Amino acid sequence: MPAWKETQSSLKAHSPRQSMHNKMKGRVRKSLRASLMDGVFASGMIGMVENYIIPYALAFRAQAPQIGLLASLPNLVAALAQSRAEHAERLAGGRKTMLRAAVFIQAAAVLGMPALAFLPSDMRVTGLMFLAILYTTFGGLSAPPWGSLMCEYLPLSRRSGYFGWRNRITGLVIIACGLAAGGVLQIYGTSAIGGFLLIFSLAAVCRLISWHFLGKMHEPPLVHGPPRGDAPSPAPQRPNRNLRSFLAYSAAMSCAVNVAGPFFPVYMLQELRLGYMTFTVLTVATTFTTFTMMDAWGRHADHAGNLRVIRVSSFFLPAIPLLWLLSSDPAYLFCIQLASGVVWAGYNLCTSNFIYDSAPPAQRVGATGDFNMVNGFSIFIGAFLGSHLLILLPPLYGSRFFSLLVLSAALRLLALWAFLPRIREVREVAGVKSLDLFYSVIGIKPMPGISRGALRL
Numbered sequence: 025m026p027a028w029k030e031t032q033s034s035l036k037a038h039s040p041r042q043s044m045h046n047k048m049k050g051r052v053r054k055s056l057r058a059s060l061m062d063g064v065f066a067s068g069m070i071g072m073v074e075n076y077i078i079p080y081a082l083a084f085r086a087q088a089p090q091i092g093l094l095a096s097l098p099n100l101v102a103a104l105a106q107s108r109a110e111h112a113e114r115l116a117g118g119r120k121t122m123l124r125a126a127v128f129i130q131a132a133a134v135l136g137m138p139a140l141a142f143l144p145s146d147m148r149v150t151g152l153m154f155l156a157i158l159y160t161t162f163g164g165l166s167a168p169p170w171g172s173l174m175c176e177y178l179p180l181s182r183r184s185g186y187f188g189w190r191n192r193i194t195g196l197v198i199i200a201c202g203l204a205a206g207g208v209l210q211i212y213g214t215s216a217i218g219g220f221l222l223i224f225s226l227a228a229v230c231r232l233i234s235w236h237f238l239g240k241m242h243e244p245p246l247v248h249g250p251p252r253g254d255a256p257s258p259a260p261q262r263p264n265r266n267l268r269s270f271l272a273y274s275a276a277m278s279c280a281v282n283v284a285g286p287f288f289p290v291y292m293l294q295e296l297r298l299g300y301m302t303f304t305v306l307t308v309a310t311t312f313t314t315f316t317m318m319d320a321w322g323r324h325a326d327h328a329g330n331l332r333v334i335r336v337s338s339f340f341l342p343a344i345p346l347l348w349l350l351s352s353d354p355a356y357l358f359c360i361q362l363a364s365g366v367v368w369a370g371y372n373l374c375t376s377n378f379i380y381d382s383a384p385p386a387q388r389v390g391a392t393g394d395f396n397m398v399n400g401f402s403i404f405i406g407a408f409l410g411s412h413l414l415i416l417l418p419p420l421y422g423s424r425f426f427s428l429l430v431l432s433a434a435l436r437l438l439a440l441w442a443f444l445p446r447i448r449e450v451r452e453v454a455g456v457k458s459l460d461l462f463y464s465v466i467g468i469k470p471m472p473g474i475s476r477g478a479l480r481l
Contacts, residue, residue, distance in 0.1 A: 051242040052177045058240035059174065060190060065237065066127075067194040068230035071201030072223045073134060075307045076209075077156055078289045079300070080137070080220050084148040088290065092411020094153055095286030096404040098160035103400025105161045106393040112165065119169035120243040124235060126166040131231035133158035138221040164400065168392035175380050175388055176244045180451070183380065188322020188373060195315015199308050201230075206304025216300065266448050267382045271395060273443035274375055275402040277341065280435030282406030284345055284428040287414060291425045302354055309358050313365025314372065321370040330374035330381060331449040337370035338444060342436040345429040349421065382450050 081094055105112075113122045133155045140151045178186050205223040212219035292298045292306065325333045344364045348357070375395075383391035410428055417427035 055173075055177055055241040058237045059177075060193070062234040062237040062241075063190060063194040064197050065230045065234035067197035068201045069131075069134060069227040069234070071198040072205045072227040072230070073137075073159070075202055075289075075304070076205060076220065076223065077152070078286065079209075079216075079293060079303070080224075081149055081152055082290070082293060083216050083220065084140075084145070084152065086149045088287075088414050089411050090149050090153075091286060091290060092407050092414075094149070094156060095282070096407030096411070097153060098157045099400040099407070100404035101157045102161040102164040103397045103404065105165055106168075106397035106400060108393075113169055118243055119172055120238070120241060123166050123169040123173070124238050126162040126169075127231065127235045127238060130159055130162040130166065131228050131235060133162070134224055134231055135228035137224040137228075141217050141221060164396050167396060168388070168390075171376070171380060171392050172385070172388040173241060173243065175385065180381070182326075183377060185319075185322045185326050187377065188319040188325075191318040191322075191373065192315050195311060195318065198315070199312050202304055202308045202311065206301050206308075209300035209304075266450065267379075267391070269443060269446040270378060270382070271398050273439060273447060274395065275398040276439035276443055277338070277436060278399045278402035279406040280432055280439050281341075282403045283410040283413070283435060284425070284432040285410075286407045287410060287425055287428060291423075295423060295425065296352055298354065306354065306357055306361055309361035310365040310368065313362045314369040317366050317369035318373050321373050325370075325374050325377060329449045329451065330378040331447060333370045333374040334378065334447075335444060337367050337374075338440050340367045341371070342433045342440065345433045345436075348429055349426055378450070 078091060078094065081091060086094065113119055136155050137152070140148050140155070143151055174187075175183065205219075208223055209216050209219040289303070292303050293300075298306070321333055321337075344360070344367065347360045347363075350356070379391055379395045380388060413431065414424050414428060417424050417431075420426040420430065
């Protein structure tokens with residue numbers, strides 16, 4: 025047979041496989057585009073809701089214990105729900121079905137928030153707690169199936185870089201919508217309740233649009249293994265111990281952060297008496313640097329490993345609350361918020377990616393559920409303790425909130441010292457020193473293998 029006929033015959037033999045490959049590539053591309061649009065509109069909701077739930081409660085004259093419950097109780101219920109995330113996915117019949125159902129209920133919760141203003145005054149904060157529980161619980165339940173689907177679309181080598189790029193885009197949307205929401209509240213002034221009605225209504229519409237785009241994502245078939253713990257695993261035990269150590273560290277850090285975290289809005293709006301626009305700018309400053317730095321952190325994580333990035337960013341976490349003690353000038357606080365955003369960008373991005381790297385595809389929903397569950401419990405414990413300590417602690421420099429900040433810093437340092445050294449990287453990465461990684465991320469001295477283009481914000 026002539027060579028050209030052999031080649032033609034070979035091409036024909038492979039064409040069905042090639043056609044299937046191209047079809048799958050097209051589905052993945054379409055799904056990634058739909059996911060981006062989902063992210064844009066979901067971020068619009070986040071920008072108009074998450075930084076304004078506690079100010080909304082303050083407009084209803086909520087007290088410190090109620091603020092503590094509002095910040096902690098939704099996370100406790102969400103944590104309990106996360107323990108059944110894998111079961112819920114099986115019950116729903118697929119990741120996509122579970123994802124869309126959770127997002128729809130979250131949108132309904134946001135849509136109910138404006139109606140609270142028409143309830144009797146003694147029922148408003150309680151009603152807000154109930155809706156915040158729905159919002160947080162079903163928002164949390166949407167994360168495991170979404171993360172599992174995204175990991176199906178993206179190879180390991182591109183995952184951190186892609187999520188960094190995507191998060192930068194969605195972060196800019198959060199910033200824009202957050203600033204717009206703050207501007208609306210500033211315009212309404214003393215009649216801020218009307219402003220809250222407007223921004224929460226728009227947020228619900230955004231989430232419903234994101235729900236629509238989630239329907240366009242492709243769900244690859246997933247073969248489930250036996251439920252975890254029902255059958256012996258041939259894998260070695262060390263990765264399981266490693267993952268447990270990581271969960272313990274993440275939980276301890278979440279608890280330490282949330283001892284003081286929920287009370288920053290109370291401090292800014294009630295103690296410093298900042299206007300809504302100044303409050304928004306300070307809040308958005310962290311979001312801005314968090315999301316603009318995620319692309320750089322993601323590229324470095326692909327090269328140096330997620331754990332190395334977690335180590336570098338964790339080193340700075342105890343210092344952040346202490347910097348708030350030095351001055352209450354809004355310009356100074358703005359600079360502190362910008363700097364803290366750089367640190368949180370690396371930490372938040374790579375904690376999620378470390379979970380994705382540590383679990384096999386069939387167990388990612390369960391592993392992400394476990395991660396969200398232990399963090400939810402930790403957030404509850406931290407915020408619950410903080411709400412009581414805010415009343416009991418002696419004032420420092422005239423403010424009990426400052427006492428909480430010192431305690432939060434000490435607990436962060438303890439978490440870092442007790443748990444972080446036990447964790448090991450789960451994939452093969454280049455050997456990079458922490459100081460070299462930090463210098464490279466901030467653009468002083470790029471690491472080998474990282475172009476200067478990766479360092480642009």
